[in-house]
Amino acid sequence: MRFKLLIPVLFLICLFWLKPLQAAEHAVVLLYHHVGEDTPAITSVTPDRFAEHLNYLHKHGFHILPLDELTRKLANRQPLPEKSIAITFDDGYRSVLEHAVPLLKKRNWPFAVFVNPQAIDHRFGAYMNWDELRQVKRAGGAIVNHTMRHDHLVRHLFGESDSAWRERVKADISKAQQRIETETGAAPRLFAYPYGEFDPALKKLLQDMGYTAFAQQSGAVGYLSDPQALPRFPVMGTYAVKELFQQRVNSRPLPLTVLTGDENVLPADQRRPVLALQLGNGDFDKHALNCYLAGKPMHINWLDREKDIFEIQADQPLAAGRSKYTCTVQAKDNHHSYYWYSHLWMLPYSDGSWPKE
Secondary structure, three states: OHHHHHHHHHHHHHHHHHOOOOEEOEEEEEEEOEEOOOOOHHHEEOHHHHHHHHHHHHHOOOEEOOHHHHHHHHHOOOOEEOOEEEEEEEOOEHHHHHHHHHHHHHHOOOEEEEEOHHHHHOOOOOEOOHHHHHHHHHOOEEEEEOOOOOOOOOOOOOOOOHHHHHHHHHHHHHHHHHHHHHHHOOOOOEEEOHHHOOOHHHHHHHHHOOOEEEOOOOOOEEOOOOOOOEOOEEOOHHHHOHHHHHHHHOOEEOOEEEEEOOOOEOOOOOOOOEEEEEEOOOOEOHHHOEEEEOOEEOOOEEEEOOOOEEEEEOOOOOOOEEEEEEEEEEEOOOOOOEEEEEEEEEEOOOOOOOOOO
16 A cells, blocks of 8 residues: 555656756856956956856756857757856956866856957967967867957948948958967857947848857847847956846846837937837736936836837936946746846047047
């Protein structure tokens, strides 16, 4: 009798262990730069903090995917494991090899390093050399394209035509890909915009060249994300603290369609741009939507409640450089999870010049 009672229990246990992985339609891509104690604080995370991030991902059952696998599944609308994450590093700093790669290799977790070969070829001190990057690749890291020279790609040279700009930028990207593949072997066509800067013309160029491209505006990626402007969450400086990290890795893409604002490189006299958006459906209360500029709440002007069309505009003129409008709303099924969207603006000084970086 006791044996018969055990059969249903054993059956349920088997079902639990054999249950297939829950599928999802979104993921989060993390962006790091330096991993060190003595590197620039604004673009750094300490080794201890980085280890804390990895421990959190492991403890809470996140699945770490190769970046090319993630982008391929998104493009083909294939299901992703629930709680999928990809880990990326920009620029190829030596601190990544010293402090991050050993921890990732120990867990057998894949990652990607976006490099600009000119810095490597010129042996700039903070950057890994090609031997070290080959070591990174053997440890599970993909070495991928961050341009040859790390220029501000959206900016034209003085008197440069659109066609000349396109050929110059195309040559820079192609040369970087060639150097990477010559030194480290075949590399997927993945690209990260220097400084996270892109505009419609640059996105079109990357599309024509066959690249999937990543920026630096915050947000999760999903089936509806623009494959030439995929968001990544920067994890550095004040954004690396535990609470913000947990919030970001549990985020979801906010389904928004841009109606006005695609032309995101602004003329010098347009310092309060209007962004018009249409909100799609999701597991959230549309009336709980909030939008922000530099952490401060923005007024949401609902143009059509039935069609969920609204616009937002800065109260004060934007400063020269990069700014972002961000909209979020809490998920109904998980109060730790937020739907997230961020929109990039770029603006010169009033005389048409740009901030130095």
